[in-house]
Every structure is written in structure tokens, then in C-alpha cells.
Amino acid sequence: VLYLFLTHVHSDHDAGLIERILSGLRTRIVTTRIIFESFLRKLEAITGFPKEQIEEWLDFYEVEPLKKTRLPGFERTRFTFDYSLHSIPSGRFRLTCPDHQGRERVI
Numbered sequence: 001v002l003y004l005f006l007t008h009v010h011s012d013h014d015a016g017l018i019e020r021i022l023s024g025l026r027t028r029i030v031t032t033r034i035i036f037e038s039f040l041r042k043l044e045a046i047t048g049f050p051k052e053q054i055e056e057w058l059d060f061y062e063v064e065p066l067k068k069t070r071l072p073g074f075e076r077t078r079f080t081f082d083y084s085l086h087s088i089p090s091g092r093f094r095l096t097c098p099d100h101q102g103r104e105r106v107i
Helices: 011-022 033-047 051-056
Strands: 027-031 058-062 078-083 091-098 104-106
Touching: 011 027, 011 033, 027 033, 033 051, 033 058, 051 058
Parallel strands: 027 058
Antiparallel strands: 078 091, 091 104
8 A cells, every 4th residue: 555545534434544553554644634633633542642653653645625736656647635525524536647648537
């Protein structure tokens, strides 16, 4: 897993991530500052580890909503993150990549 896109911190979306982090696997998390801070508070409450220590185990890639972003290793692919309607801060993302003829393809 090169990057993990964290859309929100309900347990059905982050349970595997918590296990991965606690097993010692360094993890690159892509999300907004608001969602990342919520995740850190949750992990701090669950594990008892201080937030500062948890941050040392992660690589946080902050994204700005509605701004096209490129991640290292994916030179032609861009993604755009924006917020969606949900009971807690939650996001969705859109991937774009040019095809062989230069037309933008969207996922």
C-alpha cells in the first residue's frame, strides 16, 4: 500500500488502518487536516498513546479541498478531494489521468 486515502473516521473505514499502524507498518495517509486531526484524537483515545507519538508513525499528506494534487510516484495522475454530506467530516476524491491521446480520463 503506497498511500491510504482516509475519507472519514468511522470504524468501518479506519479499523484496518489502526491495526496497520499498531503493527509497526509506516503508513502514508492522504486526507484533509480536519479529518487527520479527528483520526489522531480517536487513535489517542483508543490506544492511550499521545498524539505526538502517533504522528511519528505516520506520513501525513495534507490535501486542500477542490485543489488538484499529485502524489509522488504517480506523475500523470491527479486527484481532487472535496467534502461530502455525512454526519462527521467526510470526503470523497476524484482521480484524473490523461490517456494515450492526451484526453483526461476520470475515475
